[in-house]
Amino acid sequence: MAKPSIPSLPTRRHHSGRPATPTPGQVLRQGLISVAGLVGARVTNQAGQEVGRLVDVVARVRGGADTYPPISGIVLRVGGRRTYLDAGGIARVEVSHVALSTARVDLREFRRRPGEVLLARDLLDHQLVDVDGVQVIRAADLYLAAVAGTVRLVGVDVSLQTLLRRLGPRRLRTRPTPDRVIDWAAVEPFGDDLVDTPAAVRLRSPQSALRRLRPGELADLLEDLGRAERQALLASLDPETAADALEEMEADELEVLLREADPEQAAALVEAMEPDEAVDALRELAPDERDELLDHMSDRAARQLTDLLEHPADEAAGFMTSTLARVHPDDEVAVIVARLRDRVEQRNEIDAVVVVDGLGHLLADIPLFDVLVADPSTTFEELMVAERHHDPVTVAEDAGVEEVASRLIESRRSSVLVVDPDRRPVGRILADDVLDALSPGQGRLHFPRLLQ
Amino acid sequence: MSDAPAAESVGRATRTVARLTARLPGPLRRVLAYAAVAGPGIIAANAGNDAGGIATYASAGSQYGYRTLFFMVLVTVALVLVQVMAVRLGTFTGKGLAALIREQFSLRLTGLALVCVLLANTGLVVSEFAGIGAAFELVGVSRYAVIPVAAVAIWALVLFGSYRYAERIFLVLSLGFFAYPVAAVLAHPDWGKVGADLVAPHFVASSDFLLLGVALIGTTVSPYMQLYAAAGVVDRGAAAADYRSVRADAATGAIFADVISVMIIIATAAAIGGTGALTSAKQAAEALRPVAGSGAELLFAVGLLGASALAGAVVPLSSSYAISEAVGVERSVSRRFREAPLFLGLFTLQLLLGAAVAMTPVNLIRLLIGTQVLQGLVTPVVLVFILVMSNRRSLLGDAANGRAFRAAATLSVAAISAMSLFLLGQTVLGALGL
Numbered sequence: 001m002a003k004p005s006i007p008s009l010p011t012r013r014h015h016s017g018r019p020a021t022p023t024p025g026q027v028l029r030q031g032l033i034s035v036a037g038l039v040g041a042r043v044t045n046q047a048g049q050e051v052g053r054l055v056d057v058v059a060r061v062r063g064g065a066d067t068y069p070p071i072s073g074i075v076l077r078v079g080g081r082r083t084y085l086d087a088g089g090i091a092r093v094e095v096s097h098v099a100l101s102t103a104r105v106d107l108r109e110f111r112r113r114p115g116e117v118l119l120a121r122d123l124l125d126h127q128l129v130d131v132d133g134v135q136v137i138r139a140a141d142l143y144l145a146a147v148a149g150t151v152r153l154v155g156v157d158v159s160l161q162t163l164l165r166r167l168g169p170r171r172l173r174t175r176p177t178p179d180r181v182i183d184w185a186a187v188e189p190f191g192d193d194l195v196d197t198p199a200a201v202r203l204r205s206p207q208s209a210l211r212r213l214r215p216g217e218l219a220d221l222l223e224d225l226g227r228a229e230r231q232a233l234l235a236s237l238d239p240e241t242a243a244d245a246l247e248e249m250e251a252d253e254l255e256v257l258l259r260e261a262d263p264e265q266a267a268a269l270v271e272a273m274e275p276d277e278a279v280d281a282l283r284e285l286a287p288d289e290r291d292e293l294l295d296h297m298s299d300r301a302a303r304q305l306t307d308l309l310e311h312p313a314d315e316a317a318g319f320m321t322s323t324l325a326r327v328h329p330d331d332e333v334a335v336i337v338a339r340l341r342d343r344v345e346q347r348n349e350i351d352a353v354v355v356v357d358g359l360g361h362l363l364a365d366i367p368l369f370d371v372l373v374a375d376p377s378t379t380f381e382e383l384m385v386a387e388r389h390h391d392p393v394t395v396a397e398d399a400g401v402e403e404v405a406s407r408l409i410e411s412r413r414s415s416v417l418v419v420d421p422d423r424r425p426v427g428r429i430l431a432d433d434v435l436d437a438l439s440p441g442q443g444r445l446h447f448p449r450l451l452q
Numbered sequence: 453m454s455d456a457p458a459a460e461s462v463g464r465a466t467r468t469v470a471r472l473t474a475r476l477p478g479p480l481r482r483v484l485a486y487a488a489v490a491g492p493g494i495i496a497a498n499a500g501n502d503a504g505g506i507a508t509y510a511s512a513g514s515q516y517g518y519r520t521l522f523f524m525v526l527v528t529v530a531l532v533l534v535q536v537m538a539v540r541l542g543t544f545t546g547k548g549l550a551a552l553i554r555e556q557f558s559l560r561l562t563g564l565a566l567v568c569v570l571l572a573n574t575g576l577v578v579s580e581f582a583g584i585g586a587a588f589e590l591v592g593v594s595r596y597a598v599i600p601v602a603a604v605a606i607w608a609l610v611l612f613g614s615y616r617y618a619e620r621i622f623l624v625l626s627l628g629f630f631a632y633p634v635a636a637v638l639a640h641p642d643w644g645k646v647g648a649d650l651v652a653p654h655f656v657a658s659s660d661f662l663l664l665g666v667a668l669i670g671t672t673v674s675p676y677m678q679l680y681a682a683a684g685v686v687d688r689g690a691a692a693a694d695y696r697s698v699r700a701d702a703a704t705g706a707i708f709a710d711v712i713s714v715m716i717i718i719a720t721a722a723a724i725g726g727t728g729a730l731t732s733a734k735q736a737a738e739a740l741r742p743v744a745g746s747g748a749e750l751l752f753a754v755g756l757l758g759a760s761a762l763a764g765a766v767v768p769l770s771s772s773y774a775i776s777e778a779v780g781v782e783r784s785v786s787r788r789f790r791e792a793p794l795f796l797g798l799f800t801l802q803l804l805l806g807a808a809v810a811m812t813p814v815n816l817i818r819l820l821i822g823t824q825v826l827q828g829l830v831t832p833v834v835l836v837f838i839l840v841m842s843n844r845r846s847l848l849g850d851a852a853n854g855r856a857f858r859a860a861a862t863l864s865v866a867a868i869s870a871m872s873l874f875l876l877g878q879t880v881l882g883a884l885g886l
Contacts, residue, residue, distance in 0.1 A: 036559075125554050127780070138554070138780020160779065160794070166559045227546025227686075256689030260546065 033095055033151070035119050035142040036166050037174030043076050043098045046091075051105055052078035054098055057144070059153050061123075062115035067185045068152040071144065074098065075110050075118065084110035093144065093151045096174040119153065123189055127229050128156060131210055132186035134217045136224040141166070143176060155181040190229035210236065219248035227260055234261070234269075240345055243272035246281070255284040258293070267296030270305075274349050276321040276433055279308040308427075316404055317397035319437060320418045320427035323349040326356050327380050329363060334376035351415050351430065354392075355380050360424045365392035365417055394419045397426065401437045404429050501629050501712060502763040503583020503756055504576060504827075505671045507820035509713050510739065511730035512664055513720030516656065518641075518649040520717060523665060525650060527672050528710040530864035534673055534835060535681050535702040537842040537853070537861060542682035543690045543698050544851045549682045550774035553837055556847060565837050566775050570798075572675045572830040573771035575823040577806030580767065582823075583760030586733040586816045590753040596811060603807035606765050607800065615765060625758025628751050631743040633715040638742035639722035646718060659878060660729070666875045667821050669868055670828025672713065676767055678838060679774050692851070730817050768802035829876060832869035839865050 041054045056075040071093075073086045083105060091101035110118075117123055119142050130137050141157035159180040165172050188210055210233075213221070218237070222230055222245060234242055234257075246254055246269055258266045258281060270278045270293055282290045282305060290309075294302045304322050311317035323346050327336050336353060343350065353371060355364040364384045374383050393411040395404050395418055407416050408431055418427040512520040538549065545552060550569075554562045584602045585595030609615040655661065681702060690698045720730075720739040730736055737752035744751040776795045810819065839861055845852045853861060 125559070140780070158780065163559065163779065167563055226551065227691075230546075256687070259689040260691045 031145050032154075032176040032178060033093060033144040034157075034174060034176045035124060035144060036162075037096060037141075037176075038093075038098075038144075039120050040170075041096045041098055041174075043074070043100060045100050045105075046103050048099075051100065052076040052083075055082060056118040056120045058084070058110070058112075058116055059119055060113070060116045061153065061189050066152070068147060068154050069184075070150040070152045071119075072113075072116060073110075076105075078105060078107065081107060082110070083107045087151075090151075093146070095176075117189065123156075127190060127226055129188040129190070129210075129221055129225070129229075129233070130156075130158075130182050130186055131188055131213065133182070134213065134220060136221060137182065137187075141176070143178065143181065154184050156184065156187050157181050188233070190225070190232045211241075215241070215244035216248045218242075218245035222246075222257065223249060223253045230257065231261065234265075239268055239272045243269055244348075246270075247273055247277040251280065251284055254281050258285065259289065263292050263296050267293045271297045271301045272345075274321050274346075275304055275308060275323055275427075276319055276429075278305055279318070280313070282309060283313055311397065314400060315397065316395050316399040316418045316429060317427065319401075319433055320429045321349045321433075322427040324425055324428060325350045325353040326360075326425070327353050329355055329357070329381035329384065330379050332376070333371060333374045333378050333380070333383065336380070337371065337376065349428070349430070352428075353380075354417065354425050354428075355384060356425065362392055362394065362417065362419055362423050362425050365425075367413075392417055394423075394425075395429070396421075401434060405434050405438065408434060501626070501709075501716075501759055502576075502580060503586065503760045504579035504820050504824045505713065506583075506629070506716065506736065506756065506759070507579075507730065507817050508664070508667045508671045508824045509716040510720045510736040511817070511821055512668060513717040513722075513739070514724045514727055514730045514735065515664065516661070517721045517725040518646050518718065519654060519656060520664070520668065521646065521649040521714060522651065522653055523655065523668065524672075524710060524714050524717065526867075527669055528707060529860075530669075530868060531673050531706045531710065532703050533857070533861045533864050534678060534838060535706045536699055537838050538678040538681045539685045539690075539698050539702045540695065540848070540851060541838070541842055542685040543695050544692060544848050546686055546689075546691075548686055548774065548777050549679050549838070550778040552841060552847075554778040554780075556841055556844070557837070561837075562778055565834060566778055568830045568833045569675050569679065569774055570771050570802075572670075572827045572834075573767050574802050574805055575826040575830075576674065576676060576767045577764065577802050578809040579820050579823040580760045580764035581806045581810035582816045582819045583756050584764065585810055586820075587753040587757040587760065589816070590733050590737065590749050590756075595816070599807050599811050602761070602764070603803050606761065607803050610765050610769065610799070611796075619762060619765070622758045622762040625754050626762055628755030628758065629712075631740050631751055631755070632712065632719050635740050635743045636715040636719040636722065639719055639739075641718050641722040650714075662871065662875050662878070663825060664821075666828035666871055667824040668828075669871065670826065670831055671824040672710065673831055673835070673868070674827050675831055675834035676770055678834065679770055680766075683770075683773070695851070730821075731815060732817060736817070764803075764806075768799050768806070771802065772796075772798040825875075829872045832865065832872050835865045835868065 035057060038054055038057065042050050043052050043054055045051050053076060054074055055077050057071050058073040058075065059069045059071045061069050071087055071090075073084055074090065075082055075084055076098075077083075085100070085105060085108075089100050089102045089105075090098060092099040112118075124139050124142055126139060128137050128139055129135075137156065137158045139156045140159060140162040142153060143155045143157065144151050145154045146152075147154070155178070157176075157178065157180065159177065161179050162177050165175070165177050210218075218233075218241070222233060225233060237245070246257070249257070258270065261269070270281055273281065282293065285293070294305065297305070308318070308320075308322055313319060325336075325340060325343070340350070340353075350368070352365050352367045354362065355366060357363055364380075366380070366383060366387065370383065370387055378386075393407055393413050393416045395407055395416050397418055397420060399407075399418075404416060408414075415428050415430045417425050418429060420426050541547075541549065541552060547555075550566065553565050557565070581599050581602065585599050588598040589595055609618045685698050716739070719742075720736065723739040723741065724735055727735075733752065733756070734749065737749045740748040740751050772795045775798055776792065779794060781792065781794055810816075812819075839853075841847055842861075843853050843858055
């Protein structure tokens with residue numbers, strides 16, 4: 001990824017709570033060109049005659065190799081018509097003036113190529129994601145700067161002061177007020193047109209900062225974005241990452257997300273979630289919406305979730321995960337370890353292996369650590385005897401959260417097994433599920449929900 | 453404003469009612485449970501009837517009898533069209549109106565729209581505090597003692613998160629206004645005349661009628677309600693597939709709300725019609741006498757208190773939210789309410805202004821109607837934004853206004869604008885002594 005050297009931006013991270021850098025000098029301020037101020041600027045030809053007024057600036061913000069995308073052209077109004085001019089025909093871009101290097105302008109319609117956006121129409125005043133600060137922002141202004149001979153998009157302004165500047169007279173509008181600027185390298189754009197962009201160029205690059213985010217942070221962003229932006233962000237994530245993020249979302253926000261996504265996509269996402277979280281999500285939906293999603297899932301997943309849905313949400317079988325790693329006493333450790341290797345996507349749910357007899361009755365519950373340190377050639381029968389794992393920690397299907405919690409506390413394990421009346425294991429409850437059930441919500445206040 | 457929660461789905465209203473009624477004694481619960489099945493829209497609509505609305509409708513009844521009814525029919529048509537456009541914008545874009553305006557119009561026009569919303573809503577806050585004051589004056593407590601306490605209480609309840617509980621109490625209190633439709637029937641109005649006045653076009657050519665007409669528009673088609681309706685569908689995650697039911701909800705909610713408003717006019721007209729403009733809450737309470745007898749004043753006071761306190765918190769919240777949404781800091785509101793300086797500052801400012809104006813020594817009923825006139829003057833600006841956006845195919849695609857809808861909606865907005873401009877012109881000319 002080419003990283004041209006650019007003047008360090010006067011970035012003041014507002015989430016840090018205090019100014020990180022001193023006010024930049026006049027020099028730097030003059031190097032920045034405000035996109036909001038540039039709209040309506042004079043466009044002149046080689047001879048210095050005005051040929052038209054600038055309408056918008058085009059830049060390829062997705063799928064390109066550059067961290068700071070160069071502008072690929074401008075849209076200008078010549079007479080009563082709009083026309084597109086490629087960046088090759090531009091000599092200079094100044095704060096309120098664009099000089100062309102050609103004498104005449106061909107009237108040509110702007111055709112958007114994949115990944116391109118109109119900066120003023122699609123990005124200015126729209127929602128963007130600041131990946132470093134993990135927050136959704138609304139662009140008050142965009143700044144261009146000449147870097148190594150090309151004019152590039154370098155930052156997004158999010159200050160209230162800039163909004164006020166834009167409300168003022170035109171003279172003020174062109175003057176950059178870089179008070180709270182976010183480096184473009186940390187910004188993920190969601191222009192309306194980018195939503196239709198082919199998946200291959202949706203993410204700016206494989207190293208996109210989005211990939212650094214934890215599931216909980218992604219969940220926050222998903223909750224905070226508008227619908228189109230949210231669906232775009234979701235589509236840019238691989239299903240497993242997306243499912244992890246969904247598991248962290250507030251129940252009612254998740255409900256809205258699933259309802260507005262198309263059923264096929266929503267079903268794929270729910271299927272990729274941990275069964276217990278998936279069941280929670282399905283419980284929030286109306287019966288017909290739930291059935292529609294189940295119809296779009298694989299038979300196996302649908303059956304598993306339908307079984308879980310039969311239990312009330314406050315009973316053990318209602319909030320357990322039905323994902324279990326079952327082994328037989330005569331299985332060898334090495335064989336099972338190899339089999340677990342294929343179940344990487346369930347790493348959050350499997351913290352122990354369940355030893356069952358030929359009829360499926362529970363014999364032992366062996367933590368992964370013990371499996372890890374065991375000699376690969378031992379069988380589970382030997383392991384059970386050696387480690388004295390004869391007394392697995394279990395609860396009945398109708399046990400309440402309190403009971404599960406006390407079983408966890410007295411056994412000091414990270415999970416308990418749920419068994420049916422015949423002592424066949426049906427699922428597992430991890431300590432974090434109990435935490436979820438016991439800790440009150442974060443209390444996010446949604447204005448429209450005040451009236452619920 | 454008369455049907456704020458009308459934007460809520462039938463399901464949500466039913467759930468609310470079920471929760472509310474669970475703690476009530478048996479017979480009352482059965483009545484309300486029946487009402488919940490029969491018409492959650494009625495409950496939702498009625499719960500939104502606030503001080504300004506009651507005062508304006510009651511004044512229409514006392515001053516002009518049934519002669520404003522045909523006008524109310526026209527206003528209802530306009531309200532349905534506007535509400536349908538607002539929920540359509542919310543459904544097909546998934547964004548609140550303020551965010552849409554910021555994305556669709558220049559920043560200066562966005563500023564204009566927001567100033568109008570803030571102006572209208574601050575007027576509403578004034579009317580809610582005036583309503584609280586009037587309610588307490590009916591039972592002999594001075595408004596100068598009550599209003600500051602109420603302002604601080606609402607501010608603290610919202611800020612410290614216990615508002616949800618207080619709100620349920622206010623909602624139950626406001627159900628007192630359920631008595632209006634019953635009162636309208638028991639008062640034995642001249643139904644023939646009511647029917648004739650509902651369908652026969654008639655207007656009174658006087659500046660008082662124009663003023664009241666603008667107030668009726670302001671209180672019925674207020675900007676706040678459109679913001680609220682759109683926010684409601686966005687929050688529910690309603691998508692294109694749900695649009696038919698969303699539209700039906702919005703339309704029936706609007707009609708139910710206006711049926712209640714018309715009942716208030718009829719009940720008041722039958723009780724004190726023709727006695728001139730309303731001047732006191734005591735007079736307005738007369739309309740409830742057929743239901744409550746000597747308890748009419750108390751019933752009126754309780755209903756007024758509930759409705760005013762309910763709206764007293766929601767209205768300033770909605771304008772603060774809209775402005776935060778347009779500026780782009782709404783999400784900090786949803787996460788850390790107390791750490792959102794813009795939101796909190798605006799909320800506090802509106803409560804302060806509202807309480808302060810309501811404490812000036814003017815006639816409370818006059819003040820209530822005055823704030824609705826202000827709303828009526830500002831409403832057209834917001835309606836034009838809604839109309840232009842729902843005409844845009846670039847925004848809504850095939851869901852943009854069709855030709856017939858567009859014509860009807862344009863006509864409604866133009867008529868409302870013309871009335872407001874006419875009143876504004878008359879007032880300005882009057883002030884200049886021409």
